[in-house]
Amino acid sequence: MRFTVENSESGRLGCLRDFERSPYTSLETPTSALLAQAGSVVHLTADVLARVFKTPHLLWLPLTSCYQLEAGTKAQGDGIAKFSGLPQHITCATFQNISDNLPTGHFELDKVPLWTKNGKKMITAERYMELMEIFKPDIILAIADGRIALDEGPKRIFKSVERTQKMLDICVEKYKESKALHSSGLVGVIVGAGDLRRLEKSIKYTLKHKENLIGISLNGIGDCSDQILTTPVKRLEDIFRTVAALVPPEMLKILEGCWYPNVIVTAIEHGWDVFDGSLPLKMTNMGYALRLNCDINKPILSVYALDMKLKRYNNTFTPLLKGCECLTCKKHSRAYIHHLLVTKEMLASVLLNIHNLHNFDQLFIKAREHIALKTFHLFKQHIIQQCLMIEPLETSTTNQPVQSQQQQKKFCAKSLNNNTEGS
Amino acid sequence: MASASALQFNVEAECSTTKARTGLMKLPHYNVRTPVFMPVGTQGTMKGLLPEQLEDLDCEIILGNTYHLGNRPGINVLQKAGGLHNFMGWKRALLTDSGGFQMVSLLKLAEITEEGVKFRSPYDNSEIMLTPEKSIEIQNSIGADIIMQLDDVVRTTFQDYDRIKEATERTSRWLDRCLKAHKRPFDQSIFPIVQGLLNKDLRIQSATEHMTKQVNGFAIGGLSGGEAKDDFWPIVTLGTDLLHRDKPRYLMGVGVAIDLVICVALGVDMFDCVFPTRTARFGCALVTRGQLNLKQKQYETDLNPIDKDCNCSTCKTYTRAYLHCVVSVETVACHLISVHNISFQMHLMKTMRDNIKNGTFPQYVKTFMKEVYNDGKYPTWIIKSLLSVGINILEN
Ligand SMILES: [Zn+2]
Numbered sequence: 176m177r178f179t180v181e182n183s184e185s186g187r188l189g190c191l192r193d194f195e196r197s198p199y200t201s202l203e204t205p206t207s208a209l210l211a212q213a214g215s216v217v218h219l220t221a222d223v224l225a226r227v228f229k230t231p232h233l234l235w236l237p238l239t240s241c242y243q244l245e246a247g248t249k250a251q252g253d254g255i256a257k258f259s260g261l262p263q264h265i266t267c268a269t270f271q272n273i274s275d276n277l278p279t280g281h282f283e284l285d286k287v288p289l290w291t292k293n294g295k296k297m298i299t300a301e302r303y304m305e306l307m308e309i310f311k312p313d314i315i316l317a318i319a320d321g322r323i324a325l326d327e328g329p330k331r332i333f334k335s336v337e338r339t340q341k342m343l344d345i346c347v348e349k350y351k352e353s354k355a356l357h358s359s360g361l362v363g364v365i366v367g368a369g370d371l372r373r374l375e376k377s378i379k380y381t382l383k384h385k386e387n388l389i390g391i392s393l394n395g396i397g398d399c400s401d402q403i404l405t406t407p408v409k410r411l412e413d414i415f416r417t418v419a420a421l422v423p424p425e426m427l428k429i430l431e432g433c434w435y436p437n438v439i440v441t442a443i444e445h446g447w448d449v450f451d452g453s454l455p456l457k458m459t460n461m462g463y464a465l466r467l468n469c470d471i472n473k474p475i476l477s478v479y480a481l482d483m484k485l486k487r488y489n490n491t492f493t494p495l496l497k498g499c500e501c502l503t504c505k506k507h508s509r510a511y512i513h514h515l516l517v518t519k520e521m522l523a524s525v526l527l528n529i530h531n532l533h534n535f536d537q538l539f540i541k542a543r544e545h546i547a548l549k550t551f552h553l554f555k556q557h558i559i560q561q562c563l564m565i566e567p568l569e570t571s572t573t574n575q576p577v578q579s580q581q582q583q584k585k586f587c588a589k590s591l592n593n594n595t596e597g598s
Numbered sequence: 599m600a601s602a603s604a605l606q607f608n609v610e611a612e613c614s615t616t617k618a619r620t621g622l623m624k625l626p627h628y629n630v631r632t633p634v635f636m637p638v639g640t641q642g643t644m645k646g647l648l649p650e651q652l653e654d655l656d657c658e659i660i661l662g663n664t665y666h667l668g669n670r671p672g673i674n675v676l677q678k679a680g681g682l683h684n685f686m687g688w689k690r691a692l693l694t695d696s697g698g699f700q701m702v703s704l705l706k707l708a709e710i711t712e713e714g715v716k717f718r719s720p721y722d723n724s725e726i727m728l729t730p731e732k733s734i735e736i737q738n739s740i741g742a743d744i745i746m747q748l749d750d751v752v753r754t755t756f757q758d759y760d761r762i763k764e765a766t767e768r769t770s771r772w773l774d775r776c777l778k779a780h781k782r783p784f785d786q787s788i789f790p791i792v793q794g795l796l797n798k799d800l801r802i803q804s805a806t807e808h809m810t811k812q813v814n815g816f817a818i819g820g821l822s823g824g825e826a827k828d829d830f831w832p833i834v835t836l837g838t839d840l841l842h843r844d845k846p847r848y849l850m851g852v853g854v855a856i857d858l859v860i861c862v863a864l865g866v867d868m869f870d871c872v873f874p875t876r877t878a879r880f881g882c883a884l885v886t887r888g889q890l891n892l893k894q895k896q897y898e899t900d901l902n903p904i905d906k907d908c909n910c911s912t913c914k915t916y917t918r919a920y921l922h923c924v925v926s927v928e929t930v931a932c933h934l935i936s937v938h939n940i941s942f943q944m945h946l947m948k949t950m951r952d953n954i955k956n957g958t959f960p961q962y963v964k965t966f967m968k969e970v971y972n973d974g975k976y977p978t979w980i981i982k983s984l985l986s987v988g989i990n991i992l993e994n
């Protein structure tokens with residue numbers, strides 16, 4: 176596979192192509208992957224996903240939930256995309272989702288803890304690459320000790336850089352030796368973002384393997400979604416600048432994490448190409464509908480996310496987002512989705528995720544259009560403005576139960592001030 | 599009272615040996631081919647499946663639960679939505695139950711009087727009375743093509759004759775009240791429920807009484823509640839013997855493949871059951887021989903689909919090994935197995951309809967039973983029930 180990119184003043188347009196498994200597929204960047212669990216886009220069967228997206232997308236596959244697929248995928252021998260029923264999509268494997276709210280646990284030399292459904296497993300770089308040979312993803316993010324908060328102590332940051340470097344050496348070595356992975360692209364994971372000098376070191380070390388890497392991914396910027404969501408944008412921009420200054424422009428740049436849309440457009444401006452798709456799923460699991468207004472000619476009338484559990488939607492017969500072309504909005508009302516949420520029916524998550532993935536995808540489609548037209552700065556402002564209209568998301572667990580009355584009231588009052596009823 | 603615009607039933611072919619028949623039931627929202635299995639979508643949704651998926655699975659009519667829908671979203675919302683069809687985005691036919699069964703089975707404190715079923719709301723603990731009139735009012739708001747009368751529910755294994763008699767007769771009185779309260783006879787058909795539990799005289803009394811009413815179809819209730827199979831089938835066959843030949847007969851709460859085959863042979867046209875979707879939630883996939891519990895370790899590297907002859911999207915795309923990995927972990931597992939299980943039920947019914955039409959139904963029943971009981975050890979109720987309609991499965 177190959178990554179080609181054209182840089183522009185504000186953001187850049189790229190293309191992932193020449194995948195051995197699907198030679199006619201190309202993915203335009205900037206883009207967001209579809210976050211998967213155990214190989215499936217969460218809540219959506221292959222049959223439903225095919226109704227939502229007609230073209231191949233990038234699947235984001237954290238090992239945390241794919242670990243359990245080892246025996247079956249190995250027996251079948253055709254890799255994880257085929258085994259998971261989504262052979263037409265492009266796969267990107269990663270060790271873990273840095274936005275997952277998981278325990279951190281102790282570390283051992285040369286091993287990173289993986290929190291699978293059957294408990295903690297200590298994984299070495301060798302073991303990780305052995306699993307990759309079975310899963311045969313199109314893109315592999317090297318194993319890293321990357322789930323670290325930005326404000327971690329210097330010792331922890333130092334260790335994570337050290338450990339990640341050592342493991343990268345092994346990953347690259349195994350990657351070069353592997354026949355099964357000759358057509359996959361390897362991505363080096365940089366860490367140490369909590370200390371810019373350490374970050375520089377991590378980048379420089381990673382680039383020693385440049386000829387074997389198609390790109391880099393940034394870790395060490397958080398260890399759970401609560402914290403990622405509250406990272407000050409200024410601090411992130413310093414990190415982005417450090418990365419941009421050191422990483423050669425032809426390399427693919429991946430930003431993992433559950434970020435608000437304002438951070439995403441800022442990151443796109445700084446030249447980040449791929450995002451992991453955590454935000455729409457988090458919204459879905461919290462019972463929120465994304466409603467990003469991606470048309471800069473349309474006035475911003477409302478917040479960009481609605482809490483569909485709020486009682487006031489119980490008899491609103493409009494779609495989640497007026498004019499949205501998704502399967503959910505073309506057929507179903509807010510009242511129905513509210514009903515499914517309060518009765519805890521599984522279809523609530525299916526319908527919300529269909530819409531949220533569609534709406535989030537629009538953000539990237541429009542971002543690419545504006546980069547091409549050299550009007551990205553206008554688009555960025557348009558998105559940031561919508562983000563200023565809302566309180567931060569409730570941020571505890573992903574499968575959060577219905578909010579308390581008090582929280583609902585608070586949210587309601589705030590939202591009403593901002594004229595959330597929408598058009 | 600009953601209007602032909604709400605339901606027209608045409609028997610298109612009858613088996614010359616058994617009592618099985620196949621036909622077309624024309625309902626306001628869809629023409630349903632019988633015998634039919636109706637999957638249960640309790641709260642206005644079918645276990646995580648999109649309405650489009652249900653259409654692709656050839657579901658022609660599904661069931662909603664009045665008790666649940668009356669609570670949430672409630673009549674006001676349903677009326678404002680223009681009925682359950684619009685609310686859930688389902689264009690084909692719907693049937694709603696009366697709410698009585700749910701209430702008695704879900705709420706231990708329900709008290710039944712001549713007026714109706716009195717119970718405490720599990721939502722705010724207030725006292726609520728579900729009368730026949732109220733049940734019909736809610737069902738009129740939901741707007742299903744077929745609605746059920748409120749009946750006096752007694753547990754199937756209950757023994758007290760006086761109470762069974764009271765319930766049977768009260769059910770008939772409540773039928774009159776339901777029919778009187780019905781506001782939409784032109785696009786909704788009320789089905790009376792034949793009661794009497796396992797007592798043949800009471801069953802005859804109930805059916806005879808209900809058949810004097812102007813209605814479009816009948817249900818046989820009070821079965822499939824834990825009674826012995828030897829007690830079950832004679833009541834079914836008594837029901838189909840008694841009820842009008844030209845009206846659809848609905849056997850409530852039956853949906854396991856073997857029971858479906860037997861009861862189609864005994865002349866039943868409609869079935870419903872939560873079993874196929876409920877069992878999917880526990881990781882069990884239906885196959886002719888019974889079910890596969892996909893959680894079992896033996897499927898870890900089994901690269902076969904659930905059923906190689908099944909045409910459902912799950913079987914075309916996924917292996918047992920993959921399903922084994924995601925069962926009880928990911929929501930998609932539940933959706934995937936539900937798709938297969940509903941497909942299994944739909945396929946079974948279609949196969950029976952085709953065989954009835956082709957005059958090969960008795961042979962089909964024999965082949966089916968041989969596949970299920972490949973050791974030839976048939977339960978006696980199966981031998982006897984089939985013998986009663988002219989099929990001797992012990993001879994080839
Ligand atoms: Zn939508």
Ligand SMILES: [Zn+2]
Nearest residue numbers: 908910913938
């Ligand atoms: Zn199947």
